Amino acid sequence: MNLQLARLLHLASPALPVGAFSYSQGLEWAVESGAVTNEALAQQWISDALHFALARCEAPALIGLMRAWQAGDSAEVQRLNAEFIATRETAELRAETLQMGYSLARLLRDLPDMPDRIRETHAGMTEIAFPTAWAAAAAHWQLGEEDAATTYLWAWLENQVMAAVKLVPLGQTAGQRMLVALSPALTQLAATAIERADAQDWENFTPGMTLASSQHETQYTRLFRS
Structure with a gap:
C-alpha cells in the first residue's frame, strides 16, 4: 500500500483519539431550534459551513501551518496557531479546537516516528489548536497540500x-x-484553501454558525459538546 495514502487514512480516521465525534459545531442547536428538520436542510447547513467556514478559514490555516512546520519555523507555527485560535468566536468552538489539539499533540508525542522538534514546539505552547497539531503530522509525513486539505475537509x-x-x-x-x-466539492474547496493560504487571506464571517454555537452553550438537553 502507498504509505502516504495510509497516512492520509490515518489522519482522516474516526478512530483518531481526539474526540471529534463529540462535537456538532452548532448543528445540535440548529436541530433543536427547528432550523434543520430533514435531510435536505441538514445537507444545506453542512454545505454552507463547509464552503464558508472550513474552506475560507480553517483549511487555509492548516496549509499555512503545514508550511511553517515544513520550514522548521517554530515562531511562525506559534503565530499562526494564535491567529487561528483568535478566529474561534464562541467559548465552545474555542474549547473544541483546544481540546482536540491537545489530544492530538499528546498522541503525536507518543508516536515513535515524530521528531523532537515537533515535541519541543508543542511543549512550548500553552494552547494548541487542532489544525496546528494536525498540520505537524501532515508536514512530517510529507503529505501534499491538496491531499492534506482534502483529507482534513x-x-x-x-x-x-x-x-x-x-x-x-x-x-x-x-x-x-x-x-x-457533498464530497465532489472537496477538491475545489481544497484548491480554494491553498489559494487563500498563498494570499494569507483567511475569512471567518459565519454569523449563523456563530449564533448557533453560542445558543448551544445554554441549551438544556445536549448530546454534543458544541
Whole structure:
C-alpha cells in the first residue's frame, strides 16, 4: 500500500483519539431550534459551513501551518496557531479546537516516528489548536497540500454528517447520500484553501454558525459538546 495514502487514512480516521465525534459545531442547536428538520436542510447547513467556514478559514490555516512546520519555523507555527485560535468566536468552538489539539499533540508525542522538534514546539505552547497539531503530522509525513486539505475537509464532513444522522434523526442511507452529494466539492474547496493560504487571506464571517454555537452553550438537553 502507498504509505502516504495510509497516512492520509490515518489522519482522516474516526478512530483518531481526539474526540471529534463529540462535537456538532452548532448543528445540535440548529436541530433543536427547528432550523434543520430533514435531510435536505441538514445537507444545506453542512454545505454552507463547509464552503464558508472550513474552506475560507480553517483549511487555509492548516496549509499555512503545514508550511511553517515544513520550514522548521517554530515562531511562525506559534503565530499562526494564535491567529487561528483568535478566529474561534464562541467559548465552545474555542474549547473544541483546544481540546482536540491537545489530544492530538499528546498522541503525536507518543508516536515513535515524530521528531523532537515537533515535541519541543508543542511543549512550548500553552494552547494548541487542532489544525496546528494536525498540520505537524501532515508536514512530517510529507503529505501534499491538496491531499492534506482534502483529507482534513473529508474528516470534518464525515463527522458533521454522522452528527446529523444522530440529531435530526436520519437513517444511515441518508447520511451516505449526503456524503456522496457533498464530497465532489472537496477538491475545489481544497484548491480554494491553498489559494487563500498563498494570499494569507483567511475569512471567518459565519454569523449563523456563530449564533448557533453560542445558543448551544445554554441549551438544556445536549448530546454534543458544541
